[in-house]
Amino acid sequence: MSTFLSNPAVHTALLVGLLVAAVSGPVGVFTILRGQSFAGHSLADIGTAGGAASYLIGTNVLVGFVSVNVVAAALMESAGANRARNRDVATGVVLGAALGLSALFLHLETESSTTGATIDVLFGSIFTLGSTTVPFVVGAAAIAIGLLVWIHRPLMLASVAPDLAGARGVPVGLVGAGYLVALAMAVSLSAVAIGAILSTALLIGPAAIAIQLTRRPLAAVVASGAIGVAVTWGGIALAWNSYYWSSSHQQWPVSFFIVSLVLVAFIGTSFGSRR
Amino acid sequence: MTLLEVDGVDVRLGGRTVLDGVGFTIDDGQFTGLIGSNGAGKTTLYRVILGLLDPQAGQVLVKGRPLARRNPLVGYVPQKIALDPDLPLRARDLVGLGVDGHRFGPPPILSRARRLSRREQVDQALAAVGASEFADRRVGRLSGGEQQRVMIAQAIVSHPSLLLLDEPLANLDISSTNEIVSVLAKLCRDQGIAILISAHDMNPLLPVMDRIVYMAEGRVATGRTGEVVRTDVLSALYRHPVEVLEVQGRLLVVG
Numbered sequence: 470m471s472t473f474l475s476n477p478a479v480h481t482a483l484l485v486g487l488l489v490a491a492v493s494g495p496v497g498v499f500t501i502l503r504g505q506s507f508a509g510h511s512l513a514d515i516g517t518a519g520g521a522a523s524y525l526i527g528t529n530v531l532v533g534f535v536s537v538n539v540v541a542a543a544l545m546e547s548a549g550a551n552r553a554r555n556r557d558v559a560t561g562v563v564l565g566a567a568l569g570l571s572a573l574f575l576h577l578e579t580e581s582s583t584t585g586a587t588i589d590v591l592f593g594s595i596f597t598l599g600s601t602t603v604p605f606v607v608g609a610a611a612i613a614i615g616l617l618v619w620i621h622r623p624l625m626l627a628s629v630a631p632d633l634a635g636a637r638g639v640p641v642g643l644v645g646a647g648y649l650v651a652l653a654m655a656v657s658l659s660a661v662a663i664g665a666i667l668s669t670a671l672l673i674g675p676a677a678i679a680i681q682l683t684r685r686p687l688a689a690v691v692a693s694g695a696i697g698v699a700v701t702w703g704g705i706a707l708a709w710n711s712y713y714w715s716s717s718h719q720q721w722p723v724s725f726f727i728v729s730l731v732l733v734a735f736i737g738t739s740f741g742s743r744r
Numbered sequence: 745m746t747l748l749e750v751d752g753v754d755v756r757l758g759g760r761t762v763l764d765g766v767g768f769t770i771d772d773g774q775f776t777g778l779i780g781s782n783g784a785g786k787t788t789l790y791r792v793i794l795g796l797l798d799p800q801a802g803q804v805l806v807k808g809r810p811l812a813r814r815n816p817l818v819g820y821v822p823q824k825i826a827l828d829p830d831l832p833l834r835a836r837d838l839v840g841l842g843v844d845g846h847r848f849g850p851p852p853i854l855s856r857a858r859r860l861s862r863r864e865q866v867d868q869a870l871a872a873v874g875a876s877e878f879a880d881r882r883v884g885r886l887s888g889g890e891q892q893r894v895m896i897a898q899a900i901v902s903h904p905s906l907l908l909l910d911e912p913l914a915n916l917d918i919s920s921t922n923e924i925v926s927v928l929a930k931l932c933r934d935q936g937i938a939i940l941i942s943a944h945d946m947n948p949l950l951p952v953m954d955r956i957v958y959m960a961e962g963r964v965a966t967g968r969t970g971e972v973v974r975t976d977v978l979s980a981l982y983r984h985p986v987e988v989l990e991v992q993g994r995l996l997v998v999g
Binding site: 498502618619620621622623625626629630632633634635636637638639679680681683684685686687688689 | 794796820822823825827828830831832833834837838841844845846847848849850851880881882898
């Protein structure tokens, strides 16, 4: 355990994990409220095109994820803002196109090098992020949290009763777009940490647990962030520890442990409370 | 005194005339029923009154002034919204959104006194509609009638002069319907809130309505119930013969 807490890679992982979970958890509560889990998962997959492209052109992987996700979120919102079904269709179309691009980019990348981009993009790389990524993570997290704090009341009203929000003078479309930007940041952050494929687990999982535990909206948002941090740190510790007991002395993936903890906690609370 | 004045409002949507020279007034503290079948234009009229839709002609005045979006004088209960049972939102939280749900920015650091007065405001609104009992339950797990009370509390928490309700009685059983009607009548009588309530069935409202705005094919006829719900008046409104029948105290319009 002493090596765990003194290792700089672990420090980075714990810090990144904290920020990622502190963004994904609260954003996820609104994702569930708005019934946009599909959009959330799609954004993560769409982002792989940006993540893969960043390896090709040599920029930071988070920058790749964020820029593609923000553009995709804007396209999804403008293509089908007014109707849920249009939104799902628009999301599906953008998703297909982006995954095609990401297949191409990952192919080109593996042709030219052996950085393991495919595994990193799809399954995350929290232990190998390096300190250069940290400022980007801090920046993206600050934007997402600041945005969410700023719009949380109109967003709640617009998510529960859009007609009512409109009548009260809330710019419903603008608030929805602001939320999608926060969502794009959240899934980009979790994609970098635990991988694009698994990032939905960190977005929806802690939020799904939190809304079972409490009836209060703000408490749910805070609890979701806290649960996210707990499972992320727990996952990091277990993955680090797995080096010692896995048969091949290879660390098992952090993503696996985080997702497992989410699942166990979700099942536990589902059986536990019905508040 | 005239509270709401709707004057010669025309709305055309996609080439179809939805509102055709709609005009009526509502005085302070009046209980008005907006009656018409589905598709008569009731929701469109609400959207115009709320400032969400600009009419091609005509105007809406609230206390003699052109209306602005988010008019604090007007409270609104939209058509039934689907609330998920797992929504982390208590009835009192939804009413609280009626206080400051439109505000941007971080949650204000309220002094203890301000926090208590906000809580009192919410409690009063819940009590006024008889919803105190289930104030702390998840709003999505309440019955249709209970949810409707909470929505009304949300609309009156900011002390409006006029309350607009869009089909609040749809899909309610008879006893819930009567409870909601008596809650509204009490708000109108005790707090002097003018009420404009839309419904496709006028009968539950007959005992409490001061005036009726009868809507058909985008046109309206207004007056006291006895002046409007008559065979000649409604036939002229529909522009084809209809008959008003009274069956065991219920009014039926037969086309």
